[in-house]
Amino acid sequence: MLQVDKMKTSELKAFMKQRRMGLNDFIQRLATNSYACKHSEVQSILNLSPPQDPELMNTNPSPPPSPSQQINLGPSSNPSAKPSDFHFLKVIGKGSFGKVLLARHRTDDNFYAVKVLQKKAILKKKEEKHIMSERNVLLKNVKHPFLVGLHYSFQTADKLYFILDYINGGELFYHLQRERCFLEPRARFYAAEIASALGYLHSLNIVYRDLKPENILLDSQGHIILTDFGLCKENIEPNGTTSTFCGTPEYLAPEVLHKQPYDRTVDWWCLGAVLYEMLYGLPPFYSRNTAEMYDNILNKPLQLKPNISNSARHLLEGLLQKDRTKRLGCSDDFIEIKNHIFFTPINWDDLNAKKITPPFNPNVTGPNDLRHFDPEFTDEPVPSSIGCSPDSALVTASIKEAAEAFVGFSYAPSMDSYL
Numbered sequence: 401m402l403q404v405d406k407m408k409t410s411e412l413k414a415f416m417k418q419r420r421m422g423l424n425d426f427i428q429r430l431a432t433n434s435y436a437c438k439h440s441e442v443q444s445i446l447n448l449s450p451p452q453d454p455e456l457m458n459t460n461p462s463p464p465p466s467p468s469q470q471i472n473l474g475p476s477s478n479p480s481a482k483p484s485d486f487h488f489l490k491v492i493g494k495g496s497f498g499k500v501l502l503a504r505h506r507t508d509d510n511f512y513a514v515k516v517l518q519k520k521a522i523l524k525k526k527e528e529k530h531i532m533s534e535r536n537v538l539l540k541n542v543k544h545p546f547l548v549g550l551h552y553s554f555q556t557a558d559k560l561y562f563i564l565d566y567i568n569g570g571e572l573f574y575h576l577q578r579e580r581c582f583l584e585p586r587a588r589f590y591a592a593e594i595a596s597a598l599g600y601l602h603s604l605n606i607v608y609r610d611l612k613p614e615n616i617l618l619d620s621q622g623h624i625i626l627t628d629f630g631l632c633k634e635n636i637e638p639n640g641t642t643s644t645f646c647g648t649p650e651y652l653a654p655e656v657l658h659k660q661p662y663d664r665t666v667d668w669w670c671l672g673a674v675l676y677e678m679l680y681g682l683p684p685f686y687s688r689n690t691a692e693m694y695d696n697i698l699n700k701p702l703q704l705k706p707n708i709s710n711s712a713r714h715l716l717e718g719l720l721q722k723d724r725t726k727r728l729g730c731s732d733d734f735i736e737i738k739n740h741i742f743f744t745p746i747n748w749d750d751l752n753a754k755k756i757t758p759p760f761n762p763n764v765t766g767p768n769d770l771r772h773f774d775p776e777f778t779d780e781p782v783p784s785s786i787g788c789s790p791d792s793a794l795v796t797a798s799i800k801e802a803a804e805a806f807v808g809f810s811y812a813p814s815m816d817s818y819l
Contacts (some may be wrong), residue, residue: 672719
């Protein structure tokens with residue numbers, strides 16, 4: 401029995417370590433793994449280099465955009481914002497293109513989460529459209545209770561800055577790490593708030609595509625806040641599809657792995673995977689052997705242990721249906737989810753009004769309480785360059801190109817949006 405527990409702990413540690421890798425790094429490591437590459441499904445996946453979305457394809461390096469080609473999302477309502485407006489206190493997150501920092505505004509003393517992205521890194525990987533898409537989605541979030549809010553954005557010659565709500569109840573992933581799994585009522589509460597957020601995005605014709613516990617935060621009261629909209633796909637009508645190969649390996653739906661067109665039901669698959677993980681401690685088809693995990697997602701029947709209710713079992717079977725045309729949500733989207741018997745105890749109006757007391761209270765004492773952030777981030781020194789604009793001598797041709805690529809990024813909401 402002790403040996404089995406050790407194996408589970410070892411597998412969980414391996415899983416956590418793998419989770420921290422970005423998809424690009426993950427694919428690169430997979431491509432150099434001779435054993436994994438021998439697997440037919442992995443070979444098929446690696447035959448096409450992501451992304452395959454025509455909108456994002458850029459096979460030939462192009463010169464800096466002309467004025468007519470620039471992404472122009474309108475003039476900034478906050479042209480005076482600058483890094484020196486903030487006192488940057490702690491690193492609270494990291495990603496492929498930059499960091500998220502806790503910052504206090506020097507004038508109003510309010511705390512914010514400031515996402516600082518390096519333009520050069522974004523341009524190198526040709527991810528401009530994903531970053532602008534993230535900004536667009538943030539702009540469309542008019543005070544939905546379970547989506548992170550954007551206060552404003554601005555840019556310097558070499559960096560982009562998102563000024564976001566500061567949420568310090570911790571990542572769902574962090575709490576799952578500590579507790580291994582949740583009891584069913586707690587998992588139901590989180591799944592309901594997540595589903596509400598996804599349903600709202602779908603109502604705006606946005607597919608989220610990257611639901612995972614790292615992108616799900618708890619606020620100071622214990623409510624869900626969905627964050628990181630970098631992989632969102634806009635303008636997907638109810639019957640529309642897209643085909644970009646993207647997401648996080650453990651949560652990729654079968655149709656994405658097959659490189660088939662997919663629709664908004666990909667988000668309901670991910671909800672099923674997250675709910676399964678909340679109840680069991682690992683994603684449904686997880687294996688530390690990546691080739692085996694992909695094969696499991698594509699071919700292995702869903703296996704559910706008997707320690708959950710029949711309604712939870714039925715919901716997981718509906719969400720983790722490999723055929724997207726038979727998946728729960730394929731006909732009436734969020735309506736099918738909210739009407740499922742598993743959610744019978746949920747009053748959806750009370751849920752969206754935050755009138756339901758969360759099953760877990762993070763008990764944070766204030767903005768400086770970082771107990772629910774991973775020390776991997778908070779122990780890291782704040783880079784001195786974060787709050788500085790580059791010296792004029794450093795504004796090279798590449799930095800000018802970066803500036804042109806993000807025309808219109810800066811944003812501040814009108815006062816009407818707060819009324």
